[in-house]
Amino acid sequence: VVIADHHPITRLGVTALLDSKRFTVVGKVSRGSELLKCLQKERPDILILELDMPEIHGFHALRSIKEEFPKTRIAIFSSNPEEIYALRSIKSGAAGYISKTSSKEAFQHAIDRISLGGTFLNEKFSKAYNDGDIDKDNPINRYKKLSTREIEVLDLISSGKRNKDIAVLLGINEKTVSTYKTRLLKKLNVSNIAELINQTRDFQFY
Numbered sequence: 763v764v765i766a767d768h769h770p771i772t773r774l775g776v777t778a779l780l781d782s783k784r785f786t787v788v789g790k791v792s793r794g795s796e797l798l799k800c801l802q803k804e805r806p807d808i809l810i811l812e813l814d815m816p817e818i819h820g821f822h823a824l825r826s827i828k829e830e831f832p833k834t835r836i837a838i839f840s841s842n843p844e845e846i847y848a849l850r851s852i853k854s855g856a857a858g859y860i861s862k863t864s865s866k867e868a869f870q871h872a873i874d875r876i877s878l879g880g881t882f883l884n885e886k887f888s889k890a891y892n893d894g895d896i897d898k899d900n901p902i903n904r905y906k907k908l909s910t911r912e913i914e915v916l917d918l919i920s921s922g923k924r925n926k927d928i929a930v931l932l933g934i935n936e937k938t939v940s941t942y943k944t945r946l947l948k949k950l951n952v953s954n955i956a957e958l959i960n961q962t963r964d965f966q967f968y
Contacts, residue, residue, distance in 0.1 A: 764789040764804060766797045767812040767839070772862075776810055777840070779866055780873065794818045801831050808877060809836045811856075813847070821854040821917045822931055825910065828855030837876050839869075848883055850913050858882030907949055915942040920959050 789800040792816025869910035
């Protein structure tokens with residue numbers, strides 16, 4: 763296991779929660795550049811990752827890590843709102859999303875499940891996401907229609923990136939970025955970028 767988090771106490775706490783008979787922590791890093799070197803050296807089975815870490819560009823970084831290290835199962839361990847970030851994490855390649863407000867039992871259950879090849883999401887969230895009775899026009903159903911690339915663009919827009927910045931980060935041209943923006947406005951049923959950002963930040967599952 764590799765633990766990537768910029769808080770020393772969190773790294774220590776996560777290490778303490780892992781069963782030493784089943785898991786071996788081979789690396790603990792605090793920034794993106796350290797993480798890449800560690801992954802290349804250790805090739806871990808599991809990466810426990812905080813997305814809000816220096817030199818980590820959110821979901822774009824998550825997707826890049828998954829592409830370069832496809833055998834490493836990634837557990838996002840974050841204090842960001844689960845209602846907003848869990849689905850994005852799974853769609854971007856993570857095997858699970860664990861909130862930092864979870865109990866130690868929930869954390870251990872999640873890592874056990876991920877280590878055995880499963881996917882972990884909070885039970886309440888999973889029920890809401892898979893509930894077929896939800897109104898078809900509910901934001902959750904509109905959001906489920908987004909592709910991984912559309913989610914990446916949405917995340918970068920929400921973080922204040924300009925079209926030029928997004929194009930460079932994703933390796934596409936600015937015209938393509940504009941096309942993705944148009945699709946997002948239509949799919950999420952909003953009329954402008956401000957509404958798009960607000961809906962993303964306030965996204966709730968019912």
